[in-house]
Amino acid sequence: MAPRQAHRRARVAGATIDEPSTELWGPEFAEVARRLLSSAVLCFARNGFHATTTRDVTAGVDLSPGALYVHFSSKEDVLFAVVRVGHERALAALGDREPDRDANPAAQVADLVRRFVAWHAHHHTVARICQYELSGLEPEHFERVQELRRQINQVFRRAVARGLDAGVFDVADVHRATRAIISLGVDLVRWYRLDGPDSPEALAEEYAELALRMLGTRPVT
Amino acid sequence: MAPRQAHRRARVAGATIDEPSTELWGPEFAEVARRLLSSAVLCFARNGFHATTTRDVTAGVDLSPGALYVHFSSKEDVLFAVVRVGHERALAALGDREPDRDANPAAQVADLVRRFVAWHAHHHTVARICQYELSGLEPEHFERVQELRRQINQVFRRAVARGLDAGVFDVADVHRATRAIISLGVDLVRWYRLDGPDSPEALAEEYAELALRMLGTRPVT
DNA sequence: GTCTATACTGCGATAGAC
DNA sequence: GTCTATCGCAGTATAGAC
Numbered sequence: 001m002a003p004r005q006a007h008r009r010a011r012v013a014g015a016t017i018d019e020p021s022t023e024l025w026g027p028e029f030a031e032v033a034r035r036l037l038s039s040a041v042l043c044f045a046r047n048g049f050h051a052t053t054t055r056d057v058t059a060g061v062d063l064s065p066g067a068l069y070v071h072f073s074s075k076e077d078v079l080f081a082v083v084r085v086g087h088e089r090a091l092a093a094l095g096d097r098e099p100d101r102d103a104n105p106a107a108q109v110a111d112l113v114r115r116f117v118a119w120h121a122h123h124h125t126v127a128r129i130c131q132y133e134l135s136g137l138e139p140e141h142f143e144r145v146q147e148l149r150r151q152i153n154q155v156f157r158r159a160v161a162r163g164l165d166a167g168v169f170d171v172a173d174v175h176r177a178t179r180a181i182i183s184l185g186v187d188l189v190r191w192y193r194l195d196g197p198d199s200p201e202a203l204a205e206e207y208a209e210l211a212l213r214m215l216g217t218r219p220v221t
Numbered sequence: 222m223a224p225r226q227a228h229r230r231a232r233v234a235g236a237t238i239d240e241p242s243t244e245l246w247g248p249e250f251a252e253v254a255r256r257l258l259s260s261a262v263l264c265f266a267r268n269g270f271h272a273t274t275t276r277d278v279t280a281g282v283d284l285s286p287g288a289l290y291v292h293f294s295s296k297e298d299v300l301f302a303v304v305r306v307g308h309e310r311a312l313a314a315l316g317d318r319e320p321d322r323d324a325n326p327a328a329q330v331a332d333l334v335r336r337f338v339a340w341h342a343h344h345h346t347v348a349r350i351c352q353y354e355l356s357g358l359e360p361e362h363f364e365r366v367q368e369l370r371r372q373i374n375q376v377f378r379r380a381v382a383r384g385l386d387a388g389v390f391d392v393a394d395v396h397r398a399t400r401a402i403i404s405l406g407v408d409l410v411r412w413y414r415l416d417g418p419d420s421p422e423a424l425a426e427e428y429a430e431l432a433l434r435m436l437g438t439r440p441v442t
Numbered sequence: 443g444t445c446t447a448t449a450c451t452g453c454g455a456t457a458g459a460c
Numbered sequence: 461g462t463c464t465a466t467c468g469c470a471g472t473a474t475a476g477a478c
Contacts, residue, residue: 032443048356050271053471064445069473071443131411132353135269176419179412180405180431187404190352198397210401213434253461274453285463290455292461 016193017045020125025085033071035061037085040078045125049079049136079133080141086123086130087148093119094155105163106217109181110208112159116185117207121192121200128189156182163215170216181211237414238266241346246306254292256282258306261299266346270300270357300354301362307344307351308369314340315376326384327438330402331429333380337406338428342413342421349410377403384436391437402432 020041025034039060043052055065072078093115120127157178163169171177241262246255260281264273275296276286293299314336341348378399384390392398405428
């Protein structure tokens with residue numbers, strides 16, 4: 001068997017892992033818990049949930065192995081916190097306003113794509129865990145996350161459906177079109193890096209235009 | 222701690238796992254090795270590489286735990302075989318013919334997308350491991366796989382560049398456009414199921430059209 | 443709330459018979 | 461080439477002192 005520790009540290013699977021910001025977690029968690037979450041995000045993103053040890057997580061914030069269990073009930077509980085908050089923030093980033101009935105549907109879809117892509121680019125390390133590590137969740141926690149994912153899908157689907165009703169989109173099926181748009185926004189967590197040539201906002205703008213093209217509309221200003 | 226075995230068996234992370242075909246592995250592997258690989262694919266796709274035990278893999282083909290090591294040197298060696306062959310087949314599916322200089326660039330890109338998407342849909346269980354489990358590879362093996370991924374990217378990039386040179390595409394940047402096209406083809410492994418409403422060929426056709434739209438071209442027949 | 447020490451489990455890999 | 465049996469160890473989680 002290969003030396004696991006060295007092996008693990010070297011593994012990044014091609015993705016650059018940027019430090020997640022501690023503020024992301026909000027007042028729901030105490031200071032130490034927040035730092036543990038950020039350490040966990042780095043570890044999970046680098047090596048995956050199952051390859052990460054509780055010692056890795058605590059060592060990242062200079063605590064002893066046992067200290068984790070004062071703040072979380074298990075390693076899975078840490079993962080759930082990361083994934084739940086990640087999805088909640090992504091959903092919140094889409095904006096909580098009711099869609100304006102009078103606004104241009106194409107502009108609204110473009111706006112959603114911009115928000116979604118910019119959030120995923122900014123928080124691509126957390127978002128990566130939200131996409132890649134769901135298999136580490138216990139069934140009940142997984143179900144809670146699925147519900148958030150359904151809500152995110154619904155926001156996009158409604159916007160696409162409105163444009164289709166208004167006759168400004170040229171696609172055969174709402175679900176399929178929505179799926180393709182979200183695929184673009186999700187897959188960026190696989191390759192995006194903050195120090196690359198594309199700022200989150202530039203990528204957001206590019207993908208908003210691609211989404212409109214896929215929907216069969218010309219860009220709107 | 223939760224009961225791990227029951228926990229593990231219940232875990233599918235929302236994706237349907239279809240049985241991989243044994244023929245995929247080709248004559249490179251003996252019969253028993255091929256069956257072990259197919260069992261491993263199922264286990265890895267369901268639970269992830271690290272959550273899968275060598276006992277899970279051997280139990281899937283009614284062998285004793287130790288039998289695995291007659292055919293593979295380690296669990297990681299099994300993963301590498303799966304991921305390497307998966308990438309080789311995906312690359313081969315793109316076709317080995319040199320691009321026809323006289324052919325319509327748009328038609329050529331559409332053809333590549335069709336082949337890529339159809340392969341990933343047909344073999345979505347293997348393809349899922351190729352996208353999600355790279356972090357389980359040792360650095361040297363990971364590098365070998367990266368080389369195959371570069372070749373796949375290059376095939377697409379060349380085709381897009383040809384169309385751009387010919388003036389039939391309306392995009393600012395070859396790399397970015399290629400990236401978006403591949404994102405669609407890759408992300409389907411996250412949600413695709415063979416018993417769903419879209420056949421691999423139907424999805425391939427849909428995505429070929431979306432690719433042409435993103436490139437700023439009208440579909441060609 | 444953090445520490446040190448450790449109990450307990452389960453897994454990767456090997457040994458040796460057939 | 462497959463089996464049974466097992467070694468060695470890594471890793472989660474807990475106990476109990478401070």
